Amino acid sequence: MTIHATAIIEPGATLGENVTIGPLSYIQAGVTIGDHCTIASHVTILCGTTLGDRTQVHAGAVLGDTPQDLAFLDEPSSVKIGNNCVIREGVTIHRGTKAGSMTLVGNDCLLMANSHIGHNVKVGDRVIIANGALLAGYAQVGDRAFISGNCLIHQFTRVGRLAMMSGGCAIQKDVPPFCITRSLSTNTVMGLNVVGLRRSGFNEGQRRELQQAFKILYRSNLNISQALEKLESEFTSELVRELCEFIRTSERGLCKFIK
The missing domain is CATH 1.20.1180.10 (Udp N-acetylglucosamine O-acyltransferase, C-terminal domain)
Incomplete structure (x- = not known):
């Protein structure tokens, strides 16, 4: 285990085997970090967050902060992130808004820089979310979907398995499995995600x-x-x-x- 001298690990945080934590990162009590995880510098991981094994968190990410929801009553909730995920610079993932609820990111996911996962979002396995994409509360993304840069997903909206959202598009309605949306448009699909299939x-x-x-x-x-x-x-x-x-x-x- 390698922990930089300037990192803060509160008592009550659980660290797995062979974890690396970089300079000026903060791990709050109530956090669980799996085996062989790498936490870079200036990362904040807050109570109720669980990281699976072999997950990498890059500089400046904030995981498990309180939801941006006026109905939030500061009740205990959580974030769970799967195995083998890569969370790039500046990513934010908020915990659930209702007592006992969870924000969930599956296994083998790549969350690129400055993307945001809102409260109670469910992201499947092997999902890629590109730079600047924003997922509002309770959105759902199916396995192996691809969310391109600067896409906007409205609260409660779903993206089906192996669907692809093209760059800069926004949705307030569901994207069916296997489909692809049109770039810089709202609530449109233009065909099947043939390359992804x-x-x-x-x-x-x-x-x-x-x-x-x-x-x-x-x-x-x-x-x-x-x-x-x-x-x-x-x-x-x-x-x-x-x-x-x-x-x-x-x-x-x-x-x-x-x-």
């Missing part, structure tokens, strides 16, 4: 099936209920079932299609 090992048949499902959903002149009924009657694969389940559970509605 290919890189994730989806074969040609699976990609073709998702393209057919996308056409029914967005380019068939059917409303959402009619498209959903058609999808469920014509497809039986797990991928289309996942898409249908996401649609059925949407509370904010779906992003619209623009060519």
Whole structure:
């Protein structure tokens, strides 16, 4: 274990094996840091935060601070960050706003510089969130999604698995799994995330099936209920079932299609 002489580790913080903590970092009581983690300089990690094994936190990040929510009553809540994550400079992750609630970041995630994860957000595994992206309270991001630079995600909004938000776009409605949004736009999708699907090992048949499902959903002149009924009657694969389940559970509605 390597702890710089100027770092402050309060009694009651739990550090795993082979942890490195840099100059002027502050680890509050009630923090748990897993094995083989590296904490750079000027990092603040506050009570209720748990870091998984082999996670790296770069300079200036603040993890587990109180939520930016006027309804917050200073009750105990938490942040949990998974294994093998990389949290770059200036990232902020706020803890849950209600008593006993949690903000969750999965395993193998990359959170680039100055991105923000608001209270009670749920981020899946192998998610990339690029520089300056902002996720408001209770937003959800599915596994292997890619959130590009300076994207804005409204509170309670969902981004499906393997979806990609292009740079500078904003959403107040849900982005279905496997889709890609249009840059510098609001609440729009422009097609499937074909590159992401290919890189994730989806074969040609699976990609073709998702393209057919996308056409029914967005380019068939059917409303959402009619498209959903058609999808469920014509497809039986797990991928289309996942898409249908996401649609059925949407509370904010779906992003619209623009060519």
